[in-house]
Amino acid sequence: MELPNSKMVKHDGNNGRDRISELPDDALMGILSFLPPEEAVLKTSFLSHRWKQLWESLPVSGFNFHVPLPVCCRGGHVKNLKDLRDGKYMTVEDMKRECSKFVEWVNNVMISHQGSTIDELRVRFYLDKDSQRYIDKWIEIAMRKQVKKLELDFPSLLHRPSNAYYPFPKECFPGIEFLTSLCLVNVGVSDEAMEFVLSNCPMLETLHLKNSPLLIHPKVSCSSLRLKHLNISHSESIQTIEISAPNLVSFEYHKLRKVPFHIWYAPKLTELDYSNWLDFNIAYLVSQLYNYLPQLVTLRLSLFLMDLPRFPKFTSLRNLTCITASIDNRLLLLKSLIEASPLLHKFKLLIKDHKEFKSGIEEVGKEEAQPNKYLKEVEIVGFLGQPVEVEFVTYLLKIAIKLEKIVIHGKLERMTQNLAHQLMKNRPGAELVLL
Incomplete structure (x- = not known):
């Protein structure tokens, strides 16, 4: 795996390193500010201690860790999109080595940076429960730095049983109360973990949960909840959904089969994006949302089966x-x-x-x-x-x-x-x- 690199600074052996180090601090800070923060630690690791100190104190708005990797696998071998024409494959062992490199990279960046706050942390890579202790540490560091937006996406190229997904923690981290947006894709989020998040994140406005095999009966219920945007998608283990959210504006739901969902209280709900592909039924949706259809402003539906109910007037659509x-x-x-x-x-x-x-x-x-x-x-x-x-x-x-x-x-x-x-x-x- 080739980690991100930059052409901002051209190095010429020790002489080049010495000339760069002679620059004043404000010039060095200017060079570093042009580097994406998750790359800066790589670029300064071979330079002087002075560079390292400047990097550690450099203010950053967030970190985005994402390295494109294979998208196709067959028979225990993973094919890299870049090598499709050549027919080259990566073995599962190769993949594990790439994961180790990625984890080391994220560790180095997260641990070395000494800034007091970060606004956003995004991590997308082929990780699972085997990397739990590292991912937990990244979350802990981000929460301690009062992170506002947290996004984790851990896809899999091979079939992954539900107990192999990285389990989102059900424990309180100092600083979790500053979280405003949480996006978890291909992460094991249980009903209890979801309830924990909603109970301990008073500032949370956006919650996006996609392909979480541990969700069974998710409930969104809190009279003081700020939550405005809720997305629950492709979690096939879900049996029911219950929502009572006074500030909810948009609800997005995608699944193969219809699931009973009860919106008990959502006076501000104006946007709905709904689809299930195997047994979609407009009449069923109307019955579930009858009281809220007149207040919808934006509606997005997937229509794959034919039924023709009597619609109420969408007086706000x-x-x-x-x-x-x-x-x-x-x-x-x-x-x-x-x-x-x-x-x-x-x-x-x-x-x-x-x-x-x-x-x-x-x-x-x-x-x-x-x-x-x-x-x-x-x-x-x-x-x-x-x-x-x-x-x-x-x-x-x-x-x-x-x-x-x-x-x-x-x-x-x-x-x-x-x-x-x-x-x-x-x-x-x-x-x-x-x-």
């Missing part, structure tokens, strides 16, 4: 994003969502996969479309010019009587481009952007 595999049998659902949002300003549709298109034109045209005088911007991603897509865009152009801009991403061959321009004749005042 301004931004709607829908993600779907195709829109062949979802035209009525999309239309119902749009017409339940009379104040909608921006609509975005992402078509992830095109398999088989069926005609939905007759169904959309059965009822008179309700005009929307607030819809100003439309964006379609994955547009191929299929008949069902054309019909849906025609519908949007018809109802958006004050449309200002429509953006279309897709494989826009000449015929599709001509088609898009032809469609825009229905709304001549709007800007058309083809990407």
